[in-house]
Amino acid sequence: MKLVNVSVKRPVGVIMIVLAILALGFMSLRNLAIDLYPEIDLPIAVVSTNYPGAAPQETEKLVSEPIESSVSAIEGMETVQSQSQTGASIVFMQFNTGVNLDNALLDVREKVDQVKGMLPEGAGEPNVLRFDPQQIPVMWVGLTGDSPEELQQIAENRVVPFLERQEGVASVSIEGGKDREVRVLIDRGQMNEYGLNTQTIIQTLNAANQSASAGAVEKGDKDLQIRIDGEFESVQEIKDTLLQTEGGAQIRLGQIADVEDTYEDASTISKVNGQASVVLSVLKKSDGNTVETANNVTAAMGDIKERLPENVNMKVVLDTSEFITQSIDSVMMNIIIGGVFSVLVLLLFLKSIRATLVIGISIPIAIISTFTLMYFTGETLNVLTMGGLALGIGMMVDSSIVILENIVSYRQQGYSMVEAAKEGASELAPAVIASATTTIVVFLPIIFVEGIASELFTPLALTISFALIAALIVSVTLIPMLSSKLLTKPLQTSGRRYWFDRFLAKVNEGYQSMLRRVLKWRKTTILVTLLAITGSGFLVPMIGTEFIPPSDQGQIEISVTTPAGTSLSTTEEVTGKVNEKLKPYEEVIETNYVTIGGGGFESFSSSANEATYTMQLVGPGDRERSTSEIMQAIDEDVSGIPGAEIAVSEIGAGFGSGAPVQIQLNGPDYDVLSELADQVVYMIEDVDGVHNPESSTNEGRPEMQVQVDRDKAAQYGLSYQQVLSQVELGFNGQVATRYRDGSDEINVRMILPEEERQTIADLEGMTLQTPTGSLIPLASVAELKQVQGPVTLLRENQQRQVNVESEIVGRDLGSVSEDIRKELERLKFPDEYSYEIGGQAQDMQEAFGDLALALVFSIFLVYAVMAVQFENFLFPFIIMFSLPTIIIGVMLGLFTTGLPLSLPAFVGIIMLAGIVVNNAIVLVDYINILRRKGIDRYEAILEAGPSRMRPILMTTLTTVLGMIPLAIGLGQGAEAQQPLAVTIIFGLTISSLFTLLLIPVVYTYFDDLSNKVTGWFRKEK
Structure with a gap:
């Protein structure tokens, strides 16, 4: 090849190109973004619409259903889901993978605009926006001090603005603080005495709190702007606001109301390690990188701390980037260890430091070159892409070994260093390119299939392909050039490592003896192989299946739900009992962050009857039990706490959409669906592996309904809206204006005094002011009823739905799903009612189907590449018989290590389809070479096998040993690559043994068949 000749003739040029590539690679490495997993593009749009005061049933019928109908016909739509809550509708639209979400959002807005006029009066403007379910805070920062009020001010005025200016930060939200508020506590008796009503007071406050421009006047050669500044400058000015009575007299606001400078009622309480805190959650931009954003925020915190008061402390509560960084560091360490193993194997076989150096230098060059290709294709440094480098180490x-061995062969024949490099590399370059191509082409189908499997593993496939392409180029350019300079003498055939040569000789003798036996007992060999393949198939049910192996991120979530309607203080009391149960775990809990009155960062709503704990455990090396074991222990301890439903789960344990198991119950009536959901929960809670099954139907919230009699209200001159606004003002308050204090804008809220709005009796005894100024009791125009308010109503694809979700513990996802399916088959569903198993179980099933299709196409591509290489259809077909033996090693490996068949393991099987044929290619090709020299078939096989044993052992051992660190699962985040590495190690090892014995037997059968066919054609002629 010309490329080889040029590289040997121009070593300085080659070195300069290599240095340039290395420099570019290091620059690319510095700019590569770091993340845990490849970013999955889930095209999801959301339409949110407010409908104040409407019950969930009204919201569903009048808002959710029209919007669902309008958007469901949009091209590329996969699923439409809706949540109808009290006063709000949320419609989720998930599009097929690959759909351009920007274009889809335009279509959604167009459809929503068409139906907007059909929405009921009182419904707000529908908001259309993109939604990213993976967009969770990258970091939580806690502020602790003397009071939540002071911390809120500091957070709003100093910390949040500074953090939001940092690169990569999208927004910072505050939890646990209290906002300042000026309250005007009205006295209805006094108001009535002076003939005033609330609307008059609100209009007067607004008018009195105004600033305006009134033109300009000349002063010399300048125009001075006239500005009338009438805004309130103190709370006293609000008290002194003049009100005009009906009789024309003027009174001050303070005469009919108490004006207080206070704080809003707390809706959430945040505690960090038991101490009341204000917690800031930092969201990154959609195109931002988690690690970079977290680093920028951490650096900014160092600057802010110097300017905070002495009594205020700021620290990181949770940092999601820490696990990412630790995982990448672990993979880097595995790459180094794997590289060392590969170099030791080379040194053992080659018995030459110089020869080992020639090949070993190709590893870092190939890796660094890969970073350049990753940068220009937009990939990130994540657990899977870095794992791809570790797997490909x-x-x-392989290519360099084959090239170098041939160069050494020519060198031993007496060729000069330069000529040996030219001839040796040129002779085998086409074969090496073809061999590497078979390994690379298996990844093409993964790139082109759709779904989450492609989204996850395309970056891994590209990374390994880039690494192999870089290594191939190095093998046909740099290896010949270095050989022409460094191989001053042939490799040693004796010396202190002669023991290894004797060992290899014994191995060759044993292998040749085995070859004689299998060639003598050909049918027995085929039968034993078939039995081994069949027997390995029986291991599949014992192995089980799962989606993505869970990662031990050391994070646990406890969800506490007290009965609907429970007050914030009562829920806080329950969390106190939970805290008592958590005391024995203080040694393993690094950070304990609880939000009372919030639904957690994944929740769309919050309530006073909910509390969420997020706990970060100490590192795996500092605790004896895994996160899952600690989670189960905590679950047992807190399960007996009365007055609340408590669910304990592991954060970040899975991957995919929703819970590991999600049973979707569909049908026309919510009451029936709720009953079915309760039955399903009861049936599956005894299934081994099911943990905390829950129904999406919750106990209704108790509420007091005020049913206004519009006719009676009209008799007093009151409209329905006036009754509603007076009740709302009395118990919830109404913002009359905003008071500016420095840079803060504070709500001035009119509301009844607290003692007049606490009990049901206060509501029943509430007085309404009529347009004539008289006061009437609320009961005279409305009936009060205490009812159980409805819950959130779910729909999917325009059909009502209730979900039952469950975590899994101690078993694989596939086995648990199958057992649940059997239980559900026993349940008799009424007509028009059905169920589906969704969540990660559905994602797993779809991904396995996509990868199975990719495997079929990969095998076809491997055959096509070999047919081109051999220019023959028969010999590639013989080589393909090495593929079925993969199943033996894969099943044996997974069974031995106790790992289920997961997506990474399936990708390992696809990779094996391109790897294992290389050994068979080497063997069959050399048999053909010997036969063309006139050697008998039997003798050619006996000679080709042992002579090819050395390169086969070298390439197999370097591949296998390079993956051992990943297979052992060293370091954090290694769980995702472990099944892949185990699959390749066992699959390649076992299939290599079968290849060395089975392929010669298959070769003889097809050669006999070919001879018979050829003889038959000759007789016909």
Whole structure:
């Protein structure tokens, strides 16, 4: 090849190109973004619409259903889901993978605009926006001090603005603080005495709190702007606001109301390690990087701390980037260890430091070159892409080994260093390119299939392909050039490592003896192989299946739900009992962050009867139990706490949409669906592996309904809206104006005094002011009823739905799903009612289907590449018989290590389809070479096998040993690559053994068949 000749003739040029590539690679590495997993593009749009005062049933019928109908016909739509709550509708639209969400959002807005006029009066403007379910805070920062009020001010005025200016930060939200508020506590008796009503007071406050421009006047050669500043400058000015009575007299606001400078009622309480705190959650921009954003925020915190008061402390509560960084560091360490193993294998076989150096240098060059290709294709440094480099570390040297061995062969024949490099590399370059191509083409189908499997593993496929391409280029350019300069003498055939040569000789003798036996007992060999393949298939049910292996991120979530309607203080009392149960775990809990009155960062709503704990455990090396084991222990301890439903789960344990198991019950009536959901929960809670099954139907919230009699209200001159606004003002308050204090804008809220709005009796005894100024009791125009308010109503694809969700513990997802399916088949569903198993179980099933299709196409591509290489259809077909033996090693490996068949393991099987044929290619090709020289078939096989044993052992051992660190699961975040590495190690090892014995037997059968066919054609002629 010309490329080889040029590289040997121009070593300085090659070195300069390599240095330039290395420099570019290091620059690319510095600019590569770091993340845990590849970013999955889930095209999801959301339409949110407010409908104040409407019950969930009204919201569903009048808002959710019209919007669902309008958007469901949009091209590329996969699923439409809706949540109808009290006063709000949320419609989720998930599009097919690959749909351009920007274009889809335009279509959604167009459809929503068409139906907007059909929405009921009182419904707000529908908001259309994109939604990213993976968009969770990258960091939580806690502020602790003397009072939540002071911390709120500091957070709003100093910390949040500074953090939001940092690169990569999208927004910072505040939890646990209290906002300042000026309250005007009205006295209805006094108001009535002076003939005033609330609307008059609100209009007067607004008018009195105004600033305006009144033109300009000349002063010399300048125009001075006239500005009338009438805004309130103190709370006293609000008290002194003049009100005009009906009789024309003027009174001050303070005469009919108490004006207080206070704080809003707390809706949430945040505690960090038991101490009341204000917690800031930092969201990154959609195109921002988690690690970079977290680093920028951490650096900014160092600057802010110096300017905070002495009594205020700021610290990181949770940082999601820490696990990412630790995982990447672990993979980097595995790459280094794998590289060392590969180099040791080379040194053992080659018995030459110089020869090992020639090949070993290709590893870092290939890796660094890969970073450049990753940068220009927009990939990130994540657990899977870095795992791809770790997996490919052994395969990178395969091409170089073959080239170097041939160069050494020519060198031993007496060729000069330069000529040996030219001839040796040129002779095998086409074969090496073809061999590497078979490994690379298996990844093409993964790139082109759709779904989450492609989204996850395309970056891994590209990374390994880039690494192999870089290694291939190095093998045909840099290896010949270095060989022409460094291989001053042939490799040693004796010396202190002669023991290894004797060992290899014994291995070759044993292998040759085995070859004689299998060639003598060909049918027995085929039968034993078939039995081994069949027997390995029986291991599949014992192995089980799962989606993505869970990662031990050391995070646990406790969800506390007290009965609907429970007050914030009562829920806080329950969390106190939970805290008592958590005391024995203080040694393993690094940070304990609880939000009372919030639904957690994944929730769309919050309530006073909910509390969420987010706990970060100490590192795995500092605790004896795994996160899952600690989670189960805590679950047992807190399960007996009365007055609340408590669910304990592991954060970040899975991957995919929703809970591991999600049973979707569909039908026309919510009451029936709720009953079915309760039955399903009861049936599956005894299934082994099911943990905390829950129904999406919750106990209704108790509420007091005020049913206004419009006719009676009209008799007093009151409209329905006036009754509603007076009740709302009395118990919830109404913002009359905003008071500016420095840079803060504070609500001035009119509301009844607290003692007049606490009990049901206060509501029943509330007085309404009529337009004539008289006071009437609320009961004279309305009937009060205490009812159980409805819950959130769910729909999917325009059909009502109730979900039952469950975590899994101690078993694989596939086995648990199958057992649940059997239980559900026993349940008799009424007509028009059905169920589906969704969540990660559905994602797993779809992903396995996509990867199975990719595997079929990969095998076809491998055959096509070999047919081109051999220019023959028969020999590639013989080589393909090495593929079925993969199943033996894969099943044996997973069974031995106790790992289920997961998506990474399936990708490992696809990779094996391109790897295992290389050994068979080497063997069959050399048999053909010997036969063309006139050697008998039997003798050719006996000679080709042992002579090819050395390169086969070298390439297999470098690949296998390079993956051992990943297979052991060293470091954090290694769980995702472990099944892939185990699959390749066992699959390649076992299939290599079968290949060395089975392929010669298959070769003889097809050669006999070919001879018979050829003889038959000759007789016909």
